[in-house]
Amino acid sequence: xxxxxxxxxxxxxxxxxxxxxxxxxxxxxxxxxxxxxxxxxxxxxxxxxxxxxxxxxxxxxxxxxxxxxxxxxxxxxxxxxxxxxxxxxxxxxxxxxxxxxxxxxxxxxxxxxxxxxxxxxxxxxxxxxxxxxxxxxxxxxxxxxxxxxxxxxxxxxxxxxxxxxxxxxxxxxxxxxxxxxxxxxxxxxxxxxxxxxxxxxxxxxxxxxxxxxxxxxxxxxxxxxxxxxxxxxxxxxxxxxxxxxxxxxxxxxxxxxxxxxxxxxxxxxxxxxxxxxxxx
Amino acid sequence: xxxxxxxxxxxxxxxxxxxxxxxxxxxxxxxxxxxxxxxxxxxxxxxxxxxxxxxxxxxxxxxxxxxxxxxxxxxxxxxxxxxxxxxxxxxxxxxxxxxxxxxxxxxxxxxxxxxxxxxxxxxxxxxxxxxxxxxxxxxxxxxxxxxxxxxxxxxxxxxxxxxxxxxxxxxxxxxxxxxxxxxxxxxxxxxxxxxxxxxxxxxxxxxxxxxxxxxxxxxxxxxxxxxxxxxxxxxxxxxxxxxxxxxxxxxxxxxxxxxxxxxxxxxxxxxxxxxxxxxxxxxxxxxxxxxxxxxxxxxxxxxxxxxxxxxxxxxxxxxxx
Numbered sequence: 359x360x361x362x363x364x365x366x367x368x369x370x371x372x373x374x375x376x377x378x379x380x381x382x383x384x385x386x387x388x389x390x391x392x393x394x395x396x397x398x399x400x401x402x403x404x405x406x407x408x409x410x411x412x413x414x415x416x417x418x419x420x421x422x423x424x425x426x427x428x429x430x431x432x433x434x435x436x437x438x439x440x441x442x443x444x445x446x447x448x449x450x451x452x453x454x455x456x457x458x459x460x461x462x463x464x465x466x467x468x469x470x471x472x473x474x475x476x477x478x479x480x481x482x483x484x485x486x487x488x489x490x491x492x493x494x495x496x497x498x499x500x501x502x503x504x505x506x507x508x509x510x511x512x513x514x515x516x517x518x519x520x521x522x523x524x525x526x527x528x529x530x531x532x533x534x535x536x537x538x539x540x541x542x543x544x545x546x547x548x549x550x551x552x553x554x555x556x557x558x559x560x561x562x563x564x565x566x567x568x569x570x571x572x573x574x575x576x577x578x579x580x581x582x583x584x585x586x587x588x589x590x591x592x593x594x595x596x597x598x599x600x601x602x603x604x605x606x607x608x609x610x611x612x613x614x615x616x617x618x619x620x621x622x623x624x625x626x627x628x629x630x631x632x633x634x635x636x637x638x
Numbered sequence: 639x640x641x642x643x644x645x646x647x648x649x650x651x652x653x654x655x656x657x658x659x660x661x662x663x664x665x666x667x668x669x670x671x672x673x674x675x676x677x678x679x680x681x682x683x684x685x686x687x688x689x690x691x692x693x694x695x696x697x698x699x700x701x702x703x704x705x706x707x708x709x710x711x712x713x714x715x716x717x718x719x720x721x722x723x724x725x726x727x728x729x730x731x732x733x734x735x736x737x738x739x740x741x742x743x744x745x746x747x748x749x750x751x752x753x754x755x756x757x758x759x760x761x762x763x764x765x766x767x768x769x770x771x772x773x774x775x776x777x778x779x780x781x782x783x784x785x786x787x788x789x790x791x792x793x794x795x796x797x798x799x800x801x802x803x804x805x806x807x808x809x810x811x812x813x814x815x816x817x818x819x820x821x822x823x824x825x826x827x828x829x830x831x832x833x834x835x836x837x838x839x840x841x842x843x844x845x846x847x848x849x850x851x852x853x854x855x856x857x858x859x860x861x862x863x864x865x866x867x868x869x870x871x872x873x874x875x876x877x878x879x880x881x882x883x884x885x886x887x888x889x890x891x892x893x894x895x896x897x898x899x900x901x902x903x904x905x906x907x908x909x910x911x912x913x914x915x916x917x918x919x920x921x922x923x924x925x926x927x928x929x930x931x932x933x934x935x936x937x938x939x940x941x942x943x944x945x946x947x948x949x950x951x952x953x954x955x956x957x958x959x
Contacts, residue, residue, distance in 0.1 A: 415715060416715060416716060416717050417715070417716070418717070464743070465743070465744050465745055466743065466745070473715060474711065474712075474715060474740065474744050474746075475739055475740075475743050475744050476739070477739070478735050478738075478739045480704075481704075481708050481736060481739055481740055482708075483708075484704070484705040484706075484707070484708020484709050484711075484712070484736075484740075485708045485709070485711050485712040485715070485740055486712060487705070487708070487709050487712060488708060488709035488710060488711055488712015488713045488714075488715070488716070488720075489712040489713075489715060489716055490712070491697065491709065491712065491713060492712060492713045492715075492716025492717070492718055493716065495673075495694065495695070495716075495718070496716070514704070515702075515704040515705055515708070515736070518700075518702035518704055518705035519705045519708065519709075521700065521702065521705075522699060522700070522702065522705050522709065525700070526697075
């Protein structure tokens with residue numbers, strides 16, 4: 359597994375990939391992609407046991423991941439591309455007709471690494487719970503991970519899944535929330551007033567961990583801690599993040615939830631993000 | 639006039655949901671990948687035998703259908719063959735988007751077990767009586783839509799659904815209805831079953847209205863009209879060839895279903911015939927309205943879903959030739 363400095367290099371490149379992909383596409387979701395970049399980089403390059411060479415959708419004998427917040431497709435594709443699931447050059451096709459990099463993750467278009475479509479929010483946690491239950495039935499000890507947005511947890515199905523996973527003792531399920539406090543129409547607090555997510559997940563019978571979602575060493579450590587719990591309860595890691603993190607004019611606002619930078623803005627962002635692995 | 643019709647015998651009324659339960663049990667015995675899920679309706683879905691024999695493969699989801707559909711998709715990706723069951727309204731309309739994304743678009747090997755379909759759910763009234771589910775489900779790419787006609791065929795269709803690789807919507811009902819198909823006949827997905835050959839009019843039906851169509855054919859024979867009766871047990875993919883061949887022969891068609899007019903089997907068949915063999919058609923369905931409280935028999939009569947109405951519709955269709 360990659361060391362911290364290496365992970366930081368990857369996440370810097372992934373951020374460049376996100377901005378460049380969305381700029382080329384002319385639309386897409388950069389804000390949440392940037393807030394969850396360090397989480398997914400740590401997961402794919404530092405923690406998760408999943409090999410692109412032997413990956414299959416069924417995930418037998420491997421860890422599995424479902425992106426519940428499907429609009430984070432840019433970061434998902436960038437991480438998968440950098441991890442070797444498909445040629446990085448394909449990132450240039452994001453959201454273009456005929457691409458495997460559909461606007462939201464798709465099975466039908468056959469991009470390796472994708473386990474289940476997402477985009478309609480609040481559903482990935484249920485599918486991840488099904489995967490975790492299946493692994494339990496098979497006596498497999500691998501983990502199932504999923505990433506939700508904090509705005510996404512306004513969906514009622516999230517809490518159906520929360521009850522289900524706790525009731526069935528799915529301690530091989532590690533869910534993560536990109537807690538960036540932003541959604542399309544404004545801050546989560548203004549739009550929906552979710553309240554105390556820590557207490558809510560605890561009340562639903564989950565192990566709840568909190569972590570700085572931009573400290574990549576801490577992310578790796580908290581994921582390893584989550585794996586070690588195995589106490590009959592699923593795990594929710596609430597990652598404190600900043601929407602648009604890494605690009606000063608995009609950071610901390612909902613305004614970049616679903617908007618592409620101009621070419622000039624892209625160039626400005628590139629000055630702030632080191633090219634570490636070579637642009638696609 | 640003698641139409642040389644095959645006689646079908648009701649071997650004793652049985653509910654089609656029990657056919658599902660029996661098929662689920664058989665499928666579970668035959669294949670350890672079969673898993674059953676329900677949203678607090680184990681007894682209503684007749685899953686008790688399966689749950690008792692295979693408790694490790696029975697998943698109680700509580701009253702949370704949206705989550706159940708997602709969990710079923712996850713289990714399917716894992717390699718299981720999940721049957722997720724609830725009342726027809728709650729496993730279609732309530733979770734349409736979940737089915738669309740997790741089952742149909744994801745093309746997961748999930749079997750949606752849809753009980754208490756249609757108006758004959760009876761006394762619970764319109765909140766529980768979906769007459770729109772066929773329209774919703776047949777609109778989804780990748781999804782196979784099956785509506786067998788009696789206990790025996792529902793059992794066989796359940797076993798066939800388990801063997802089929804891909805998402806399936808399996809529709810059945812609550813009330814006891816005549817059981818008349820061969821208990822040993824294997825169910826073939828996508829095949830129309832021609833139960834009687836005739837030359838004057840084609841009666842096309844699905845679900846328990848197939849029995850009503852057979853009764854109507856007997857009544858029509860007495861009036862000198864020889865009716866062909868086709869059981870469309872698989873609504874999608876539709877056996878277009880059987881429908882077109884019959885329409886070209888009889889030149890008059892009636893479609894009967896326990897479903898509203900919008901998007902049901904009638905409109906589906908009309909679409910096929912408009913393209914390939916324009917034919918005078920009459921429709922027997924629930925119209926464009928909600929159900930209401932009543933016994934199944936009362937509701938069938940009130941909504942015109944019985945043999946007597948099929949006979950009248952057949953005469954009208956014949957007169958339009």
